[in-house]
Amino acid sequence: MxxxxxxxxxxxxxxxxxxxxxxxxxxxxxxxxxxxxxxxxxxxxxxxxxxxxxxxxxxxxxxxxxxxxxxHLKYDPRIYRVMLLVVMALFVVFLIMLIFDYLTR
Amino acid sequence: MTESEISQPNYLQVKKGLFSWIFTLDHKRIGLLYLYSVGAFFLVGVALGVLMRLELLNPGRDIIEAQTYNQVFTLHGVIMIFLFIIPSIPAVFGNFFLPIMLGTDDVAFPKLNLMSWWLYVVGALFALSTLVFGDGPADTGWTFYAPYSVKTGTNVSLSVLAAFILGFSSILTGLNFIVTIHRLRAPGMGFNDMPLFSWALYATSWIQLLATPIIGITLLMIVAERILGIGLFDPSIGGDPILYQHLFWIYSHPAVYIMALPAMGIVSEIIPTFAQRTIFGYKAIAYSSMAIAFVGYFVWGHHMFTSGMSGPAAYIFSILTFFVAIPTSIKVFNWLATLYKGSINIQVPLLFAVGFIFNFLIGGLTGLVNGALAADVHLHDTYFVVGHFHYVMFGGTGFAFFGALHYWYPKMWGKMYNRTVANLAFAILFIGFNMLYFPMFILGIMGMPRRYYDYLPEFHTFNQISTYGSWILVTGLLLMVYNLIKGYFSKPVSEPNPWNGITLEWQTKSPPPLHNFDKAPELVKGGPYNYPNAING
Amino acid sequence: MEHTFSLPNSGHNYDAKASKLGMWLFLYTELLLFGGLFMVYMVYRSLNSDDFLIASFNLDVWLGAINTVVLLTSSMTIAMSITAIQLGNTKLSLRLQFLTVLAAVIFLVIKYFEWGAKIEHGLWPGMEHFISMPHGQQLYFYLYFFMTGLHGLHVVVGMIFILIVMNKIRKGSIHKNKHQLLENSGLYWHLVDLIWIYLFPLFYLIH
CATH class of the missing domain: 1.20.58 (Methane Monooxygenase Hydroxylase; Chain G, domain 1)
Structure with a gap:
């Protein structure tokens, strides 16, 4: 290609x-x-x-x-690292927002 | 590259017979397979909706029992959400037009694409099998809230598995689109040269990919609880039902944007074509799709203000909810600015697009009313909410779907429907729609709760208006469907580009050849909507 | 295909990069699938931290540690098998994949004995001992069975994936110049490993 x-x-x-x-x-x-x-x-x-x-x-x-x-992420194009970072960040924000509800009840 | 002018047969003629369709790897045929299956389920969903409106014509029991009513609204919700709206625009028009608009001959993984459709069919069969097996279809509402969903005797497991499988189908479609957009754009087409529909699909696909697994696992937990006795949301063992709601809405709120974003993409295609000028604020529209997708992940709590969630969490979710309005209104203003000083050609697709803006505006603004904490306490679980999401889903996405159908109809089949009848059908549909759903706002403010087959006598008048509206709506729908089917049997039209569009799908023949292009498509210089004779104001 | 003209950006070409991107996207969905369970774990642990602690003493740290080592080793062998095929050493590549599958089997056998012991002690949901436990400990075991069960399922899937790849290598459709499917199976296998890396401390090491 x-x-x-x-x-x-x-x-x-x-x-x-x-x-x-x-x-x-x-x-x-x-x-x-x-x-x-x-x-x-x-x-x-x-x-x-x-x-x-x-x-x-x-x-x-x-x-x-x-x-x-x-x-192999270290040797892959940067976009793979960026995407994984975004996905993990998203997940961490989910965790924070979820636990926030329980901690403030 | 080679540029031989030998023309291929079009995708409809290439092969005949049922198997050439249900095992096809051609994205256009798969798009049509989705269109037919999605369309069939839409009509079933409409029939169930009309049935409910009929029951609500008068207070008290008219035609169905309370339990039947509960099952009908659940089935209506499951069919309309999972079998119609979520796959509607991405799977039908995304499949058909995304590769053509990017100037390629197929999606990145054609076999996976076919598998998505088959998963859709299997999921649909699971959903329908609840009608026959066990104690009838689920009566929980499409949200399957625990703990009722793990306690009820109706067939929740199968419905939930259906949703799981359909979710998987949706994930694979999204995955396919993202890779297609990254890898298969025509030479020279950067991300910012893509048509806006592709941008909308790109944003949608990321939501499909990242939000759907969460509901998948949540629904599996429900099934595990019902079958294996592994119970995580059951308060009697210390589980928290509100946690179920959190997990459910972590998917299901972003899912709202799976439904809305592609519709916005359609409108962004239709408006420049019929205004014959370049779109106002290309980048603003493109990036606001991404912004909606992003912010949309963090607002799920606004479905749970009255559920027992903590106050501070509720404030945060409420504020974030208001943020979603910003990128959404950016789009609306840009569409209106595109129409301004355009050479507007009023045709059915444009009418549907403008209808979308009108309905979506009402749906969106009432969404803000729901998103405000104080107002929501009063309006939660009333008909106000029902009115709100039907304005967004049906008045918005539904209208955009019909608009897309009318817009690309000549491209997909090389035929034309009767335009006068189509205009008439739109008018009836628009009036019926507003008559059906607008009274629900008033009923909701008056305090009529949703999901009951009965109501107090003081709600009678508005319920009657609403039910009459449903009849008008159905008349318009049937007229539209009849007109489209009749058009299919009409003579082929010669003009491949009746609307004078300039995105790549209009460069090829109608219907497109098997591999979409007979020669390499030429990108429009100066962006996908750079109309040659436009007044650039 | 009967057409004579084909686009340079055709969707029908073999495109290793597209295949790899697609695999990564799929891994994200898998991560979030388990992510949902980690959310449930986090909430219930924060609500019942003492019960979770007590319940965790029922697990054998050393069995968990052995399984961790087994999975990490298998991750290395599958990674090496990619190196081998890139260097053209198909035989070594196949051997390393075989070792990976073997590790997967060992992992499952150990898991089987672990689960068996738990069930013998009546810790499966609904059993007598289970019902007598406080709610927090019940939630711990619900989660333990659900999460390790789903992970076990992924081990099986990953194993089958590698077996399919091995078969294709033998038939010659995966080779030095076209080995993306092997890489994808490797990525999938590493994901199975990644999830275990988190499951291990969350269930075994929370003392």
């Missing part, structure tokens, strides 16, 4: 191949993060809400790593 529209892609025509070692490195970091979050939860201090916040923070870091490296 000819490359006719300017907006979506300019530099993405050259194929980017992620190396095996990069995938392996990604995997190692994900496993480390998993053990970190498990250990914090099992042996960590009882911090209640803070524990949940930590767990969710680590989960988000993991999700970002998966999306960026395994799902």
């Amino acid at each position: 000819s490359n006719h529209n300017k907006t979506d892609h300019h530099k993405d025509d050259e194929l980017h191949i992620t190396s095996y070692s990069e995938h392996f490195g990604t995997w190692v970091s994900l496993i480390l993060l998993t053990f970190m979050t498990v250990f914090i939860s099992v042996y960590g201090a009882d911090l209640n809400t803070l524990t949940v916040a930590t767990a969710l923070f680590i989960a988000s870091v993991k999700a970002l790593v998966v999306a960026y490296y395994f799902m």
Whole structure:
């Protein structure tokens, strides 16, 4: 297919191949993060809400790593990152508006 | 590129037989498949509506029982929302014209497109099967509010599954359109050179894509509760029914813009063609579609002001609701400014477009009345709301749908209807419509609640006027349908461009060839609505 | 097709970028599908945080952690299989996909035993032990079964998707120069992983 529209892609025509070692490195970091979050939860201090916040923070870091490296977002045209960001932002605003109702009742 | 002039057969002649239709991958045929199925369900929905109006002619029981009435208004709602309005303009005219307007030969995923239609058919069968199976169709209203929807003996599960499947069909259509718009525009056509109908569809598709899954999962929770006993909204186990309402409206309010935005796109096509001048404020109209889609995500709470939601949340939802009016009125002012100093050619499509503006204005402004907290406490669940959303949905989207049908009729079939009869049908329709729904505003302010088969004697007069209006409306509808069908059997007309339109669909033949264009279409210089002889004021 | 003239921007061309964009859009709908459940989780957890905490002690953190590792590993193998096919090593690519499917099966088996143990303890909605629990804990288990069940369903779908792709690679319709479907199945599989990344802390790690 000819490359006719300017907006979506300019530099993405050259194929980017992620190396095996990069995938392996990604995997190692994900496993480390998993053990970190498990250990914090099992042996960590009882911090209640803070524990949940930590767990969710680590989960988000993991999700970002998966999306960026395994799902190739890092090397994709910017529009993919922008769209995902918009979708996630939309979802977060849903969460905030929803919980606002319950917190102010 | 090759420019051979060998003309292809048109899409209607290419192949014959039922299978060449129901398994077609041609976006134009799929558009027509949608048109016929959507049209059939519309007429069923109308029949149910007339039945309800007939019951409401006099106080007390006239022709149907209370329970039957509850089932009839539920079925009317489900059919009209999920089987008619949501797929109407995007699936019929979007399918047929989006690729042509972008100067391509099909949508990005033709097979997925066919699958969407089949999902629609399956969903429709599920919805209709409630008539036969179990204890009759649901009696919950189309909103399926918990906990009643998980307790009632009627066949809610099947209706809800139907809505789920139809939602999936709608998601796939939206997905297809977004990719088509991103990938298949004609060489040289940037986003800001697209016709405004494409912009409207683009905004709509994003709503279909991002809002529909939420209702999908919510409805699955209802089914899980009814079948597996997994109950999340049941107050008896600590669940919160208001949470159901939140989730339901997170989809269903944006869904209102799934219904309205494509209609606005149609009006933005019709008006420049019949004013023969460039559209006023192209970018304002295009981006206001996106703005409506965006703001529309955050106003769902205005359906729940009286449900027990917190006060501060209600203020916020109310304020945001008023924001939606801004991009909407931007569009209206731009349409009016386009007509100003245009060489106006009054034809049926333009009449429908102006009818749309008139009705939508009333529907939109009464929406603000509902969106105001104090007024809503009084008007919630009264006939005022019924009047409001029928003005928006039927007077707005419905009229735009008819307008589009009349506008593109010669393009789709290469035939022409009788224009005098069409004008007459419009007039009857317009009068009947306003007579049917305007009294509902007055009834609502007087305090008549919705969804009852009976009412107090003091509401009698306006209910009578409304029911008489429904008869006039149906007369107009039938005349219009008759005229359109009769036109189909008339002689083919030679002129491919009866309205002198300049968007790409008017460059090709009528009906279009199988692959839409015999040669690469030429983009109009200076934007899609740059009419050569226009007075640019 | 009998036509002689075709547009450069035809919808009938093979267009890997369109296919990829379409897949991403589909993933957004999947994210929001689970998003609806996360909303329900958030609301009920904020209303019953103590009950959720107590109920979460019924789950085995280590089984959850093992499943997390299994899924992360499968995500790596499917990502590597794309690298392999891009480098033209079809055999290795197929092997890596096979490992992914194997991981999916292991995940489901572990999940099966987890669910089985819960049901044995009478924690399925409507069972005796379940009914005796406070409302908040009941909601926790409703959500646990619903969300992990739906996730399990996605694991099955993703597995079937990869099997279809493997079959197409064997038949030669997916190859070095035309492998978008494999990438799409990979994207889908990563999504399954992504959702689990959130389910794991929300159900197992909220102590």
